[in-house]
């Protein structure tokens with residue numbers, strides 16, 4: 001018989017059954033539509049937990065990025081600077097808006113956007129009279145980017161920052177939650193994220209115009225329907241609102257976010273300890289002084305000298321019914337995005353992609369499961 005499958009990161013409902021209570025409330029009151037108490041409360045609770053000034057609950061993190069770009073005034077022909085090492089959902093909404101992405105390389109210390117490459121991108125484009133409308137930074141795998149440095153550059157050029165915090169809910173950078181530093185922040189509650197609503201997203205607003213921006217986003221997300229007696233539309237609309245049932249699951253999950261972060265961090269430190277004597281393995285950088293990482297996925301990179309490849313490890317794990325995945329393939333290497341500009345910082349994103357691997361980081365894993373995984377990996381060296 002095959003061993004029980006160990007997943008990368010799968011949904012984990014609360015042991016207390018909070019999610020069902022909120023769903024039941026929605027059913028009992030027949031508030032199944034998008035709109036309802038769970039949606040309103042979920043937005044409020046997210047603001048309380050993160051410190052955002054306002055929030056709009058949406059059908060997906062991707063929808064949140066799309067509306068954020070629209071709010072920041074990104075339209076046809078505009079430029080957007082976007083981190084290259086990320087999931088495609090960070091960049092696709094730039095194309096939805098018929099704008100043009102310029103991809104920015106990462107740096108070793110955080111794996112995220114290199115402030116140096118960002119500065120060079122600004123110089124290059126401002127020299128030819130083109131200023132981007134927005135910058136998209138990502139907190140990959142829960143690791144906070146160099147927010148201070150990046151914000152300073154954005155402020156200098158007076159360009160708004162959009163934080164893709166889809167993977168970093170709960171990560172604290174210098175005392176504040178990721179997603180609350182930029183003009184807007186984006187969260188995702190997709191099935192693989194640290195908490196899930198079965199699918200959904202949240203757009204966070206952090207400026208003095210938070211309330212108006214949140215209202216505008218909710219308006220766009222509900223088909224831009226004017227409050228008239230008849231169906232009146234002055235603007236293009238979207239069907240992006242979160243449903244009240246989905247928001248109920250999200251509310252229940254939010255109650256156990258702290259436990260999930262604790263477990264994710266334990267997984268990370270377990271691996272780190274197990275592999276500490278293997279010179280070829282470096283766990284992802286989590287900077288304990290400047291941040292508390294949510295450790296959404298525990299990832300590693302192998303040294304250039306390693307004769308073992310990430311794919312070797314992935315295959316060995318898969319043979320034992322254990323799921324591991326490659327690192328996100330950088331956008332500038334994607335066939336769809338190959339014709340867009342890319343500002344290089346010595347190929348950092350490419351190297352992390354080529355030498356990296358995401359290890360099973362499921363919060364339902366037991367100590368035995370962790371031992372199974374690390375024993376297989378260590379066996380390549382011992």
Ligand SMILES: *Cc1c(COP(=O)(O)O)cnc(C)c1O
Pocket residue numbers: 059060061062063086087089090138164166167187188189190199200201
């Ligand atoms: C998951 C994810 C998204 C998209 O969120 P969805 O809710 O799946 O649309 C965006 N950016 C990053 C970095 C993600 O990991």
